[in-house]
Amino acid sequence: MSGELSPIDKAKFVAAKRAVDFVEDGMRVGLGTGSTAAWMVRCLGELVREDGLRIKGVPTSSRTAELARDCGITVVSLDEARWLDLTIDGADEFDQDLNLIKGGGGALLQEKIVATASDQMIVIADVGKEVEHLGHFPLPLEVIPFGWQTTQALAEEMLISMDVLGRQSSLRMNGAAPYVTDEGNYILDLHLNRIGNARQLAMVLNQIPGVVENGLFIDICDKVVVGFGDGRVEVRDINDGSIEEGRLDFLEDDNLFRDLGE
Structure with a gap:
């Protein structure tokens, strides 16, 4: 082998x-x-x-x-x-x-x-x-399909006040359609490059309406x-x-x- x-x-x-x-x-x-x-x-x-x-x-x-x-x-x-x-x-x-x-x-x-x-x-x-610092890998954000674009906009706006280097996000795709999780949700990938305060970011992200959970395990x-x-x-x-x-x-x-x- x-x-x-x-x-x-x-x-x-x-x-x-x-x-x-x-x-x-x-x-x-x-x-x-x-x-x-x-x-x-x-x-x-x-x-x-x-x-x-x-x-x-x-x-x-x-x-x-x-x-x-x-x-x-x-x-x-x-x-x-x-x-x-x-x-x-x-x-x-x-x-x-x-x-x-x-x-x-x-x-x-x-x-x-x-x-x-x-x-x-x-x-x-x-x-x-x-x-050394989390964030080079895109941070996944599981969101419900209803109003996902509004959730995305709220997340990007919230990132302005966070200690991160990037604020762009993208909807994860599966071919021509959105990727769907086992729970029937979508995933937004946050391209942050560097996360300065992961604990704070995890707590704030989960307060956004439409967000189910984030990929930070603290x-x-x-x-x-x-x-x-x-x-x-x-x-x-x-x-x-x-x-x-x-x-x-x-x-x-x-x-x-x-x-x-x-």
């Missing part, structure tokens, strides 16, 4: 592989959405099939639910699980305080609900997702597992400030992800 993976894919794989070490038998686990989270779901599926790991997975999107079932993971709703031991998910950006931008995959609402209903959230990411992530293209992996814990370093070796005959569609 390793000969077929790009350095970024290797970094995603080692982060996902290391993160599932935190999953214990009997846990209720939130399953994130996105390319890196898909590697994690496949790793968990392997543990379920080959090691007899017993878990209940709460997916954060319909496509993650489908993948989890295909991998043999028992899937339940958040209402059935009620509370989770752990959520493992990816991120589009993270800073040194483990604040995040999420939603590039369009599942930010369910991702935030699931993450905040967990005892612990672990983020898995390749090292390229680490930034004080939610407990650990980030950072993968590198050479197989190195770091586990950074925001609670105790520790950094654990390691390395995962690749097996040439490891075909765990041979049919994974990114």
Whole structure:
């Protein structure tokens, strides 16, 4: 497998592989959405099939639910699980305080609900997702379809008073039609370039009529597992400030992800 993976894919794989070490038998686990989270779901599926790991997975999107079932993971709703031991998910950006931008995959609402209903959230990411200041990646804003252009105008006007470098926004598209989330909403991508006060911005955005949720995850992530293209992996814990370093070796005959569609 390793000969077929790009350095970024290797970094995603080692982060996902290391993160599932935190999953214990009997846990209720939130399953994130996105390319890196898909590697994690496949790793968990392997543990379920080959090691007899017993878990209940709460997916954060319909496509993650489908993948989890295909991998043999028992899937339940958040209402059935009620509370989770752990959520493992990816991120589009993270800073040194483990604040995040999420939603590039369009599942930010369910991702935030699931993450905040967990005892612990672990983020898995390749090292390229680490930034000094959030905002280079467009900030997703989930909005209801009714009056979305008014909501967009209100958001752009509000950004004038915020500590950001850009104030443009765009409606996320799926071909010729607006992208629609699992909850039937639209997504506005805010092109901010740099966010000076993420906590303030998150609170203000959610006060705009028509906004359902924003993609800033503040004080939610407990650990980030950072993968590198050479197989190195770091586990950074925001609670105790520790950094654990390691390395995962690749097996040439490891075909765990041979049919994974990114």
